[in-house]
Amino acid sequence: MFPLLKYTEEEVESIIAKTDSSAVLASLSKERRDWFDLLALISPAAYAHMDAMRDAARLARVRYYGKTVSVYAPLYIGNTCVNSCRYCDFRIQHTGTVRRNLSLDEIRREAEAVRATGIDSLLVVAGEDPRVNTVEHLADVGRLLKSMFSNLSLEVAPQTEEGYRELFKAGYEGLTCFQETYDPVRYRYFHPAGPKSNYEFRLWTQLRAGKAGFRQLGCAFLLGLSKWRPEAASLAAHAIYLMRECYEAKVQFAFPRFCTAAEGFQPEFPVDERDLELMMLAFRIVFPQCCMTVSTREPPEFRDRIVQTAADNMSAGSRVTPGGYAVHAEGDVAQFTLTDSRPPAAVYDAIRCNGQEVVFKNWDRRI
Numbered sequence: 185m186f187p188l189l190k191y192t193e194e195e196v197e198s199i200i201a202k203t204d205s206s207a208v209l210a211s212l213s214k215e216r217r218d219w220f221d222l223l224a225l226i227s228p229a230a231y232a233h234m235d236a237m238r239d240a241a242r243l244a245r246v247r248y249y250g251k252t253v254s255v256y257a258p259l260y261i262g263n264t265c266v267n268s269c270r271y272c273d274f275r276i277q278h279t280g281t282v283r284r285n286l287s288l289d290e291i292r293r294e295a296e297a298v299r300a301t302g303i304d305s306l307l308v309v310a311g312e313d314p315r316v317n318t319v320e321h322l323a324d325v326g327r328l329l330k331s332m333f334s335n336l337s338l339e340v341a342p343q344t345e346e347g348y349r350e351l352f353k354a355g356y357e358g359l360t361c362f363q364e365t366y367d368p369v370r371y372r373y374f375h376p377a378g379p380k381s382n383y384e385f386r387l388w389t390q391l392r393a394g395k396a397g398f399r400q401l402g403c404a405f406l407l408g409l410s411k412w413r414p415e416a417a418s419l420a421a422h423a424i425y426l427m428r429e430c431y432e433a434k435v436q437f438a439f440p441r442f443c444t445a446a447e448g449f450q451p452e453f454p455v456d457e458r459d460l461e462l463m464m465l466a467f468r469i470v471f472p473q474c475c476m477t478v479s480t481r482e483p484p485e486f487r488d489r490i491v492q493t494a495a496d497n498m499s500a501g502s503r504v505t506p507g508g509y510a511v512h513a514e515g516d517v518a519q520f521t522l523t524d525s526r527p528p529a530a531v532y533d534a535i536r537c538n539g540q541e542v543v544f545k546n547w548d549r550r551i
């Protein structure tokens with residue numbers, strides 16, 4: 185569990201199991217909700233009220249985000265990695281992956297290909313390789329890209345607060361770091377070696393970035409590694425903590441479901457689509473102000489539906505291999521399987537068909 189929580193996993197499960205229909209309705213009828221309401225809204229008793237939850241989430245979403253959906257794309261700049269995450273095909277032991285780190289010129293060509301699709305918000309992604317992806321290199325990448333995109337975010341190895349200050353100066357202002365699991369015992373099992381084996385250093389990543397000035401702090405766990413309800417309770421507690429400590433930043437939720445990669449790791453706790461939707465609706469209702477993204481791991485029908493009730497942000501036309509947009513031919517082992525492989529224009533069409541507006545830019549630090 186999130187270490188500052190006063191409740192054990194068993195206690196959280198017991199609160200959830202005791203939730204009945206009237207408790208769900210009581211949480212739904214409130215104007216302001218708290219962590220206990222989140223537990224009620226993710227409980228099995230909430231299944232019977234999913235239509236009411238869709239209505240409440242839709243209302244909260246429209247209040248804060250209007251009828252808009254922001255779009256972004258990830259840009260993988262390298263996939264060498266010194267970590268040993270048992271579920272990832274970029275781990276150091278995996279030999280089937282073509283390893284590459286893009287040069288600055290290749291990164292520029294990739295970025296131009298993304299920019300040509302209209303995308304103006306970029307997530308720079310890299311494996312953890314301290315020999316290559318140093319703060320200096322990531323800062324060079326940021327300085328190169330900041331003139332091309334109005335918003336730059338990072339999903340790379342956790343850095344020190346000082347490192348984040350340098351990266352903020354270089355142009356990044358958003359950060360995503362999945363905790364993977366808040367259960368320290370499982371965390372140790374899934375991350376047996378490498379810098380990522382340090383649970384605590386990873387856990388306080390968003391706090392360090394927030395203190396360094398980052399404007400958007402992305403949090404998530406990897407759905408499938410552990411029981412999802414206690415993980416969701418931890419995620420909510422983590423978010424409440426960050427909102428207090430980094431009140432100038434915005435918390436962003438993601439709900440990445442485990443997708444089978446090339447070697448076929450099978451998660452012990454798979455999450456089905458109904459539970460995924462329930463969790464996303466609950467987070468939108470309890471945290472109406474927070475950003476929420478829906479991954480390209482999800483099928484198009486689900487993504488098109490959930491951006492009308494819960495998520496406000498989605499990737500479009502993603503490639504999850506370094507060089508996948510322009511520089512290198514297809515065929516590498518990707519970090520995970522993409523379920524929504526529509527080109528960006530088809531994603532924009534689907535958003536507009538649902539009466540929503542595609543937002544390419546909702547922030548521009550260059551102005």
Ligand code: SF4
Binds near residue numbers: 311
């Ligand atoms: S999940 Fe990230 S840190 Fe772990 S092996 Fe894959 S790329 Fe490396």
